[in-house]
Amino acid sequence: MKFTEDHEWLNPDVEDGDVIVVGITEYAATQLGDVVFVELPEVETRVAKGDEIVVIESVKAASDIVAPIDGEIVEVNDALTDNPGLVNEDPLGAGWFFKIRVEDVGALDDFMTEDEYKDHTGN
Amino acid sequence: MDETDVLEHLPLRALHEELGGSFVPFAGWEMPVRYGPGVMAEHLWCREKAGLFDVSHMGQVMLPADAGEALEALLPMDVIGLQEGRQRYAFFTNAQGGLLDDLMIARHAEGLHLVVNAACAATDIAHLESHVPDVRVLSDRALLALQGPMAATVLERLVSGVAELRFMDVARLRWEGVDLWISRSGYTGEDGFEISLPVEGAEGFARALLRDEHVAPIGLGARDTLRLEAGLPLYGQDLGPEITPVEAGLTWAIQKVRRPGGARAGGYPGADVIAAQIEGGAPRKRIGLLPEGRAPMRAGTEVFAAEIGGKRVGVVTSGGFAPSLGAPVALALIEAGIADDAALWGEVRGRRLPVASMRPPFVAHRYHR
Numbered sequence: 001m002k003f004t005e006d007h008e009w010l011n012p013d014v015e016d017g018d019v020i021v022v023g024i025t026e027y028a029a030t031q032l033g034d035v036v037f038v039e040l041p042e043v044e045t046r047v048a049k050g051d052e053i054v055v056i057e058s059v060k061a062a063s064d065i066v067a068p069i070d071g072e073i074v075e076v077n078d079a080l081t082d083n084p085g086l087v088n089e090d091p092l093g094a095g096w097f098f099k100i101r102v103e104d105v106g107a108l109d110d111f112m113t114e115d116e117y118k119d120h121t122g123n
Numbered sequence: 124m125d126e127t128d129v130l131e132h133l134p135l136r137a138l139h140e141e142l143g144g145s146f147v148p149f150a151g152w153e154m155p156v157r158y159g160p161g162v163m164a165e166h167l168w169c170r171e172k173a174g175l176f177d178v179s180h181m182g183q184v185m186l187p188a189d190a191g192e193a194l195e196a197l198l199p200m201d202v203i204g205l206q207e208g209r210q211r212y213a214f215f216t217n218a219q220g221g222l223l224d225d226l227m228i229a230r231h232a233e234g235l236h237l238v239v240n241a242a243c244a245a246t247d248i249a250h251l252e253s254h255v256p257d258v259r260v261l262s263d264r265a266l267l268a269l270q271g272p273m274a275a276t277v278l279e280r281l282v283s284g285v286a287e288l289r290f291m292d293v294a295r296l297r298w299e300g301v302d303l304w305i306s307r308s309g310y311t312g313e314d315g316f317e318i319s320l321p322v323e324g325a326e327g328f329a330r331a332l333l334r335d336e337h338v339a340p341i342g343l344g345a346r347d348t349l350r351l352e353a354g355l356p357l358y359g360q361d362l363g364p365e366i367t368p369v370e371a372g373l374t375w376a377i378q379k380v381r382r383p384g385g386a387r388a389g390g391y392p393g394a395d396v397i398a399a400q401i402e403g404g405a406p407r408k409r410i411g412l413l414p415e416g417r418a419p420m421r422a423g424t425e426v427f428a429a430e431i432g433g434k435r436v437g438v439v440t441s442g443g444f445a446p447s448l449g450a451p452v453a454l455a456l457i458e459a460g461i462a463d464d465a466a467l468w469g470e471v472r473g474r475r476l477p478v479a480s481m482r483p484p485f486v487a488h489r490y491h492r
Contacts, residue, residue, distance in 0.1 A: 033344070034163040036444040037417045037451075039472075055472065057419050059162040059444050060344055084417070088161075 001092075002108050003117035004068045007031075009092060010111060013099055019074055020108065023096040024056075024065065024087065027121050032058040035087040040076040040098060047073060047100070054097050056087070069107055071100040133179050134265050134322045135329060142333075142340050150242035152180040155342045162344035166446040169311060169349055170486075173271040174341035175332050182244030183261040183319060184251065186235040193255040194228075194235065199368070199391045201378035205230045210291045210306045212376050214368060215250065220396030221364040222371065223250070225356070227317075229293040229306055234259075236293075236304060236319070238266065240358045264304075265325035270315030270349075272489065273337045278305075278316055281331055285316060290490040298328055307491060310346070312353025312484060314491045351452060352445045354411060354483025360422055361409065361440040361454050367393070369400035370456065372409040372483075377401070404459055411483035412439065412453040412469065414476055419443050419451040420469040426455050427468045430475050436461050439469065445485055452485045453478070 002010045007028035013019035029035070039055040047053050047067040054065035076098045080086055087095040112120060130153040133139065139146075144155030155177070157165060168174055186194065191203040200213040207230045215223035224243035229236040239247045251258045269278055279286040282296050288307040296303050301324030309315040320328060332338050341349075347357070356362050362371055380386050383398045414420050424439040437457025445452040453469070461467070463482070468475035 033157065034161050034444075034446075037419055039418065057444070059166075059348060059446070060156075062419070062421065081417075 001114065002111035003114065003120075004111055005120060006066055006068070007121075008065065008068050010068055010108060012105065012108070018105060019099050019101050020069065020071070020105070021096050021099050022068060024091055025117070026091050029088050029091040029095070032056065032060075032063065032087075034059045035084045038080040038084045038087065038097070040078070040080065041073050043073055043076060045073045047071060065097060067100070068111070069100065069102055071102040073098050074101045075099040131180070133177055135177050135179065135326055138326055138329060139177065139340070144340070144342060147343065149343060150180060150240070152241055154180060155340070156344045157342040158340050160339070162342070162348060163446045165339065165341045165345035166348050168339045169271045169313065169341050169345060170447055171272065172337045172339070173269055173273040173277050173315075173335070174311070174345070175329065175338050176268040176270065176341050176346055177265070177329070178268055178317070179265040179325070180241040181266055182239040182241060182247060183264050183266060184237040184239065184248060185233070185259040185261055186237065186251070186255055187257045188230075188232070188234045190235055190255050190257075195381070195387065196390060197250065197254055197392065199377045199381045199394065199397060200228065201380045201387070202228060202235070203387070204378070204380065207232055208293055210293050210308060214362070214373065214376070215247065216368070216391055216393045216397065217364055218392045219364075220367040220393030220400070222358070222362045222366055222368060223247070223364060225358050225362060227306070227308065229304070231293065231295065231304065238317070238319075242359055261319075263322055264319050265322050267318045267320070267325065267329060267332075268309050268315060269318065269332060269338070270309045270311040270313045270341075272314060274313070274315040275491065277332065277335045277337055280335070290492045298331070301328060303328075310353075310355055311349040312355065312486055312488045313349075314489050348443060348446055351441055351443060351454070352447055352484065352486040353488060354454065354485060356409070356454065357441055361456075366456065367397060367400055367405060369397060369405040370407045370409065374401055406459055407437070407456050408459045409440075409454060409456055410463075411481045411485060412442070412455050412467065412478040413481060413485070414451045414453065414469060414478045416476060417451065418471050418476060420453045420471060420476075420478070424453070424469045424471060426457055426478070427470060427475060428461060428465060430468055430477070436467070447486050454483060
């Protein structure tokens with residue numbers, strides 16, 4: 001699992017090596033507080049790194065989740081629409097956001113390791 | 124005070140830290156926004172049991188008992204007729220009939236106890252000092268609120284006699300020698316109490332309340348969702364200098380004696396505007412919105428009377444997720460001509476989403492009347 005400075009995690013999909021699963025870290029979920037609404041991108045959308053593609057609202061405020069990498073959205077976690085609290089309950093598992101097909105899985109190497117991410121958040 | 128870098132600390136700061144509070148700046152104060160469980164859990168706890176809030180950031184002022192007449196020149200309430208042992212919701216107005224702040228006025232034997240919003244406290248005090256003699260700022264008193272269906276049972280165990288109070292009654296009682304000014308009131312829609320007490324006795328009293336298993340500390344985050352569900356307006360969002368009390372749906376708080384035809388009608392800033400609106404209607408009105416779906420409509424969301432095209436008919440002044448309903452709710456200020464059951468849309472991220480309009484509160488009040 002790799003991490004971004006925007007507190008997203010990236011993990012290769014077990015079924016397809018060119019697909020990366022993306023969610024937010026436990027740290028981010030805690031900072032956001034209770035998530036009450038998630039708006040996901042459309043499947044088959046091509047996105048560029050930095051595009052704001054998910055809207056996530058907690059009790060307190062709205063935030064955006066950006067595409068961590070260029071690619072095509074191949075699947076979204078529809079369960080979040082009815083049960084956005086999954087983001088708080090299981091951010092690294094059932095609370096995933098979307099799966100993105102990338103050109104070059106090697107690009108994952110550019111992201112932070114777990115240890116580097118822990119340094120980044122000061123934990 | 125330089126508001127950009129110096130924040131005031133609550134007298135019970137150390138206790139909030141010990142309880143796991145996370146802090147945010149609010150109205151010049153560093154306030155606990157939530158504790159460990161988070162906003163949703165704290166909100167639901169308060170609706171089911173009893174929540175303890177530290178609202179010591181609010182301004183407390185004592186005016187002489189005979190200041191009623193001078194005070195009535197600043198606000199449209201019946202202060203002279205306010206009985207000892209009773210409290211009343213009030214608001215200062217400006218010359219245009221707009222709202223300068225909302226506040227509580229309680230009559231004690233020694234004088235009138237005012238509680239004003241933290242963000243407005245400095246200007247309120249200056250405003251009072253220029254019109255009322257002997258304004259005493261009570262900076263040595265903390266303010267706690269205990270809210271929720273179990274509040275009366277919990278507080279009665281520590282302070283015998285509070286269970287007899289009814290909504291908006293006030294009493295001076297003692298706990299281990301500490302002088303408590305207790306009113307049966309609050310800003311959550313629940314039964315509960317607000318307790319003004321000397322700073323030096325506040326921590327011991329708060330700890331005594333927290334020792335009860337039914338009491339949990341509640342942060343500013345849940346205070347906001349609780350008051351929003353209860354349809355209670357927040358100054359700076361739902362109320363402001365450009366909004367009149369009639370538009371804000373607060374005409375009920377203007378007693379008959381101060382309305383047109385009353386024995387002491389008018390005589391406060393903006394009285395002509397407000398009287399005209401009481402009799403002939405106001406250009407806007409405050410309503411509640413229930414958005415379809417789950418997307419919250421935050422303050423600033425524009426409201427339309429058509430799904431496509433048409434002009435803006437209003438704006439959300441407070442909005443968010445209502446934990447007790449499991450759905451978003453909002454308060455909005457809209458054109459008075461819009462029918463109560465009109466179909467409306469709120470524009471969120473460029474898309475118009477349907478909303479049902481209704482008369483707040485979203486969650487019924489449970490005051491002990």
